[in-house]
Amino acid sequence: MGRRTGAALLAVAPLLAACYNGADEVAQLARQHAVASGRVVLLECHKGGRWWYEFEAGGTRRRGPAQEAAGCARRKLGDPVTVYYNPAAPAVHRARVPAQAYAAERGWYVPDWLWFCLAALALPLSALMALRRGARR
Numbered sequence: 001m002g003r004r005t006g007a008a009l010l011a012v013a014p015l016l017a018a019c020y021n022g023a024d025e026v027a028q029l030a031r032q033h034a035v036a037s038g039r040v041v042l043l044e045c046h047k048g049g050r051w052w053y054e055f056e057a058g059g060t061r062r063r064g065p066a067q068e069a070a071g072c073a074r075r076k077l078g079d080p081v082t083v084y085y086n087p088a089a090p091a092v093h094r095a096r097v098p099a100q101a102y103a104a105e106r107g108w109y110v111p112d113w114l115w116f117c118l119a120a121l122a123l124p125l126s127a128l129m130a131l132r133r134g135a136r137r
Contacts, residue, residue: 023105029086030098038083038095045072055083057090066095 038055041063045051049069055062062085068075084101085093094101 023102025086025089025092026094026098026102026105028089029084029092029094030102032086032088033084033098034087036083036085036093038081040075040077040079040081043072043075043077049073051075053081053083053095055081055085055093057085057087057093060090062090062093064093064095 034057036055036057038053040051041054042052048067049072050065050067051072052063052065064083066081081095083093083095084098096104
């Protein structure tokens with residue numbers, strides 16, 4: 001394998017090995033969720049339509065952000081909001097139907113293990129290239 005081929009493989013490796021980020025917490029929320037009544041507690045419509053809601057689950061008051069550029073201006077402090085949360089992990093919650101939240105939050109990412117593998121390969125590959133350069137002289 002030539003130097004160019006090896007460099008090309010290293011350059012393309014992250015793209016080839018990129019894993020699908022299933023937004024695991026939100027995927028679990030879509031499979032198993034409870035509904036709570038919440039209310040709007042903060043409006044930051046100037047920040048891309050972000051607003052904050054608050055609700056109570058398991059005796060604990062929780063707060064979370066929501067992004068809604070088109071509808072933020074129509075909201076008012078204290079407006080009621082339906083909140084979906086995971087009863088097994090109430091810290092996971094959204095003010096959006098879980099299936100819609102999952103569709104919006106999933107995506108592609110390069111997993112941490114791939115960066116470790118690339119770093120682990122870098123040292124032996126540089127040593128091999130140095131040995132080849134030394135053998136040619």
